[in-house]
Amino acid sequence: MPQPAPESVPLLRMRGIIKQFPGVRALDGVDLDVRAGEVHCLLGQNGAGKSTLIKTLAGAHQPDEGTIEFEGATVSLGSPVAALRLGIATIYQELDLVEGLSVAENIYLGHERSRFGFTSPSGAEGAAHELLRRLGHPEIRPSALAGPLPAAAKQVVSMARALSYSTRLIIMDEPSAALAQDETDNLFRIIRELTAQGVAVVYISHRLEEIRAIGDRVTVLKDGRTVATGLDAKTTPTGRFVSLMTGRAVEHVFPPRPSREAFDDRPATLSVSGLTSPGHFRDVSFEIRAGEIVGLAGLVGSGRSEILEAVYGARHASGTVVLDGRTVKGPPSRTVRLGMGLAPEERKAQGLLLDQSLQSNITLSSLGRFSRLGWLDRSAARRESERLIRELDIRPADPHRTIRTLSGGNQQKAVIARWLIDDRRLLLLDEPTRGVDIGARAELYTVIRRLADSGVGVLLVSSEVPEVLGLADRVLVIREGEVIHQGHAGDLDEHTILDMIMEGSRAA
Amino acid sequence: MNDTATAKTPKSPSRGTAAPLGLLRAVPHGGLIAGLLILLVIGLISSPDNFATSSNLVSVLALASTIGVITVGATFVIIGGGIDLSVGAAMALASVWATTVATQEYGPVVMAICAIAVGTGTGVVNGLLIAYGRIVPFIATLAMLVAARGLAQRMSDRKTQLVSAGNSSIVDLSTDRVLGVPILVYLFAAIVAAGWIVLNRTTFGRRTYAVGGSPEAARLAGIDVRRHTVLLYALSGFCCGIAAIIIMARTTTGSSTHGDLYELDAIAAVIIGGTLLSGGRGTLMGSILGLLILTVITNLFILNGLDTSAQLIAKGLIILAAVLLQQRTTSA
Numbered sequence: 061m062p063q064p065a066p067e068s069v070p071l072l073r074m075r076g077i078i079k080q081f082p083g084v085r086a087l088d089g090v091d092l093d094v095r096a097g098e099v100h101c102l103l104g105q106n107g108a109g110k111s112t113l114i115k116t117l118a119g120a121h122q123p124d125e126g127t128i129e130f131e132g133a134t135v136s137l138g139s140p141v142a143a144l145r146l147g148i149a150t151i152y153q154e155l156d157l158v159e160g161l162s163v164a165e166n167i168y169l170g171h172e173r174s175r176f177g178f179t180s181p182s183g184a185e186g187a188a189h190e191l192l193r194r195l196g197h198p199e200i201r202p203s204a205l206a207g208p209l210p211a212a213a214k215q216v217v218s219m220a221r222a223l224s225y226s227t228r229l230i231i232m233d234e235p236s237a238a239l240a241q242d243e244t245d246n247l248f249r250i251i252r253e254l255t256a257q258g259v260a261v262v263y264i265s266h267r268l269e270e271i272r273a274i275g276d277r278v279t280v281l282k283d284g285r286t287v288a289t290g291l292d293a294k295t296t297p298t299g300r301f302v303s304l305m306t307g308r309a310v311e312h313v314f315p316p317r318p319s320r321e322a323f324d325d326r327p328a329t330l331s332v333s334g335l336t337s338p339g340h341f342r343d344v345s346f347e348i349r350a351g352e353i354v355g356l357a358g359l360v361g362s363g364r365s366e367i368l369e370a371v372y373g374a375r376h377a378s379g380t381v382v383l384d385g386r387t388v389k390g391p392p393s394r395t396v397r398l399g400m401g402l403a404p405e406e407r408k409a410q411g412l413l414l415d416q417s418l419q420s421n422i423t424l425s426s427l428g429r430f431s432r433l434g435w436l437d438r439s440a441a442r443r444e445s446e447r448l449i450r451e452l453d454i455r456p457a458d459p460h461r462t463i464r465t466l467s468g469g470n471q472q473k474a475v476i477a478r479w480l481i482d483d484r485r486l487l488l489l490d491e492p493t494r495g496v497d498i499g500a501r502a503e504l505y506t507v508i509r510r511l512a513d514s515g516v517g518v519l520l521v522s523s524e525v526p527e528v529l530g531l532a533d534r535v536l537v538i539r540e541g542e543v544i545h546q547g548h549a550g551d552l553d554e555h556t557i558l559d560m561i562m563e564g565s566r567a568a
Numbered sequence: 569m570n571d572t573a574t575a576k577t578p579k580s581p582s583r584g585t586a587a588p589l590g591l592l593r594a595v596p597h598g599g600l601i602a603g604l605l606i607l608l609v610i611g612l613i614s615s616p617d618n619f620a621t622s623s624n625l626v627s628v629l630a631l632a633s634t635i636g637v638i639t640v641g642a643t644f645v646i647i648g649g650g651i652d653l654s655v656g657a658a659m660a661l662a663s664v665w666a667t668t669v670a671t672q673e674y675g676p677v678v679m680a681i682c683a684i685a686v687g688t689g690t691g692v693v694n695g696l697l698i699a700y701g702r703i704v705p706f707i708a709t710l711a712m713l714v715a716a717r718g719l720a721q722r723m724s725d726r727k728t729q730l731v732s733a734g735n736s737s738i739v740d741l742s743t744d745r746v747l748g749v750p751i752l753v754y755l756f757a758a759i760v761a762a763g764w765i766v767l768n769r770t771t772f773g774r775r776t777y778a779v780g781g782s783p784e785a786a787r788l789a790g791i792d793v794r795r796h797t798v799l800l801y802a803l804s805g806f807c808c809g810i811a812a813i814i815i816m817a818r819t820t821t822g823s824s825t826h827g828d829l830y831e832l833d834a835i836a837a838v839i840i841g842g843t844l845l846s847g848g849r850g851t852l853m854g855s856i857l858g859l860l861i862l863t864v865i866t867n868l869f870i871l872n873g874l875d876t877s878a879q880l881i882a883k884g885l886i887i888l889a890a891v892l893l894q895q896r897t898t899s900a
C-alpha cells in the first residue's frame with residue numbers, strides 16, 4: 061500500500077501531454093495537477109480533448125509526448141490494467157457492466173478473488189458487500205444480476221469496482237448524465253466521502269451548477285490545450301469559464317447566407333410537430349423552409365441525433381413529420397424515396413461501407429437509377445460517380461479506390477455525394493465535419509450552402525456552436541430533449557448559446 | 569474479373585521475402601487456382617491411370633454439382649452477413665416431397681417445380697424468422713435444419729422413395745450427355761453463371777454486399793434490409809430446390825437422408841474461397857474454386873483407396889491452410 065504523497069507534491073502531475081491521431085492533434089500540450097482528496101473538474105467544449113485525456117489517464121491511449129507523474133514517480137500507463145494497478149480507476153459515461161453477471165462478479169471482473177483458479181462466490185460477495193456499504197448502498201445485493209438494476213445502482217456498482225482496486229484517483233466522465241436529481245445528490249455524498257478518505261476525483265461535466273456544487277478546482281481545456289488551471293470552482297464567474305472555453309484559435313470561413321427575409325414567402329419543406337420519444341426528446345416542433353439551413357445546437361446526449369433519426373424514420377417517435385405537405389413515417393427506405401437523405405453521426409459505422417469502393421458508396425442509395433429490371437448499368441454509375449467526385453473535389457479522384465483509405469473529409473464528401481444523385485428535398489446532416497480537417501471543412505460548408513441555395517432544406521446537428529451559428533440560417537437550442545430556444549442565427553452568439561445549453565436559462 | 573476483387577485496393581507489391589505471395593495476389597483467386605493445380609498434379613502422379621481420365625473428371629464435376637448449387641446460395645447468404653445451416657435438410661425435404669406418390673403422378677416437370685417450391689419455401693420461412701422475427705440466423709436455420717429433416721422423415725416414413733419409371737426424364741439429367749458431359753453439370757454451370765451475374769451485375773448483388781458490410785449503413789442509405797434478407801434466404805432455398813433435382817437425378821431417389829452435413833461442406837467451400845464469415849466481402853468464383861478443391865481431394869482419396877477418416881483430416885487441414893494463407897495475402 062503506497063503512502064499518501066506529501067502535501068507539496070500533487071498526486072497526479074501531467075506535463076506537456078501530446079496525442080496525435082491521423083489528421084488531428086487531439087491533445088496539444090495538456091498540463092494537469094490533481095491533489096489528493098480534491099475534486100478536480102475538467103471543463104471544455106466537445107472536441108477540446110477531454111475524452112482523449114481521460115483515455116490517456118486510463119491507459120487506453122498512450123501519449124506521443126509528455127510526462128505523467130503519479131505519487132511523485134514518473135509512470136507509464138501502458139494499458140488499462142497498468143493504470144488500475146497504480147490506483148487510477150475510470151468510470152465511463154456508458155456504464156460498462158456485464159449484464160449477465162452478478163454485482164459481485166462485476167465488481168471483481170478481471171481481478172477475481174480466486175484461489176488456484178477457483179473463484180469463491182461467498183468471499184467475493186462478502187467483500188463486495190463491504191464496498192457497497194462503504195458507498196452507502198448496503199441494500200444492493202452482491203448476488204443480484206447487474207442487468208436489471210436501475211442506472212443509479214449500476215453507477216454505484218461501477219464505483220465499487222473502481223474502489224475494489226486500491227484506488228487513489230477516480231475519473232468520472234459525466235457521471236450524472238444518466239441520473240435523476242436525488243440520485244445525483246447521493247453521488248455527491250459518495251464523492252465527498254471518498255475525498256475525505258484522501259481519494260482524488262477528476263470530474264467531468266457540462267453542467268456548471270454541478271461543478272460549483274461538488275468541485276474544488278477547475279482546469280479548462282480548449283483545442284487540446286490547457287488554457288487555465290487551478291480555478292476556484294465556487295467563485296470563478298460563469299462568464300470567465302465560458303470565455304476560456306470559446307474564443308478559438310482558428311476562425312472558420314463560412315459562405316454568405318441569404319437575408320433572413322428571403323425565406324418568408326417560401327413553402328415549408330419540412331414541418332415537424334409534437335415529435336416525442338420518451339427518454340430522448342419531448343414535443344419538438346419546427347419548420348424548415350425550402351433552401352433554409354436549420355441548426356440544432358445542444359450537448360451530446362441532449363437528443364439532437366435522435367431527433368434527426370426520428371425525422372428520417374429510422375427511430376420510432378410519436379408526433380407528425382410532414383415533408384412537402386405529405387405526412388411521412390419510416391422506414392428509411394420510404395423516406396429516402398420521398399426525398400430525404402441522412403449523413404449519420406457515426407460516419408464509419410453508419411454511413412459507409414468501408415471495404416467497398418468510392419463508387420459503391422456514392423451510388424448506394426440510387427442503385428435503382430442505374431438499373432433496368434435490376435440489371436446494373438455500370439458505365440452510367442461510373443460516369444455519375446466521376447461527375448460527383450469532380451464536383452465535390454473528392455481526392456484521390458479514383459472511383460474504384462476503397463473508401464477506407466480516404467481521409468475523413470473526403471469520406472464525408474462521399475456520404476454527401478450519395479444524396480446528390482437524385483434530387484433531394486431535405487438533407488439531415490449529423491456532425492458533418494467531425495474528424496474533418498480545417499481546409500476540408502470550408503469546402504463542406506460551401507457544398508452545404510450551395511445545396512440549400514438550390515432549394516434543398518437542411519437540418520444540421522453539430523457539437524460546435526460556432527459551426528451552427530456560422531452555417532445555419534436559424535438555430536434551435538436543445539437541452540435535455542427539449543427545444544428551449546429558436547431564433548435567427550444572426551441574433552445569437554456563442555456565449556448566449558453555451559449559457560443556454562449549460563445553465564438551461566431561457567434567453568429573453 | 570469482378571467488382572469486389574478490384575474494390576480491395578491492390579496493396580503495394582510485397583518486397584523480397586514474399587515474392588510468391590505477390591504473384592498469387594496479382595491473379596484473381598491466384599492462391600486457389602494454384603492449390604487446385606497442385607492437387608491435379610498430385611492426382612496425375614498418384615493415380616496416373618485413373619485420375620486424368622475424362623470419365624473421372626466428369627464424375628468429379630457431377631459429384632460437385634449438388635453441393636455446388638447449394639454453395640452458390642450459401643455464398644449470397646454469407647456475403648449478406650448471414651448463415652444458412654438448413655441447406656442439406658431443405659434439399660432432403662424437397663427431394664422427398666417431389667418423389668411422393670402424389671407428386672410423381674403429375675410428371676417430371678411438376679416434380680421439379682415442387683422441389684424448387686419446397687426449397688424456396690424453407691428459405692422464405694428462414695428469411696422471415698430472421699428479418700422480421702429477429703432470430704439470429706444461426707438459430708433460425710438450425711431450427712429449420714432439424715424440423716425439415718424431421719418433416720422429410722415423416723413424409724417418407726424413413727423410406728427411400730424411388731423416382732418412378734414414368735418420370736425417368738429426371739434421371740436423364742444424369743445419364744444423358746452432351747459432348748460427354750451429363751446435362752446436370754451444364755445445369756450446375758448455368759446456376760453458377762446466373763449467380764455470378766446477379767452478384768456482380770445487378771442492384772440485388774450490390775445491395776447484398778451493402779447489407780452484409782454494414783446493415784446499419786445500408787438501412788440508413790435507404791435500403792430495405794429486412795426485405796433483402798428474406799430474398800437472400802429465399803435464394804438459398806431456391807438453390808436447395810435445384811440441388812434436390814440434381815440429387816434425384818444422380819441417385820434416382822428422394823430420401824430424408826440426402827444432404828447430410830452438406831451445410832458444412834458448403835460453408836467450408838465459401839470460406840476456402842475467401843468470403844468473410846462476417847459478411848460484406850467475398851466472391852462466387854472463390855467459393856466454386858473452394859468447392860472444386862474439396863471435391864478433388866475426396867476424389868483423390870477414393871482413387872487411392874484411402875480411408876474416409878484420413879479424408880476428413882485432410883479437409884480440416886485444407887480449410888485451416890486456406891484461411892491462414894488468405895490472412896497472409898490480404899493483410900501485409
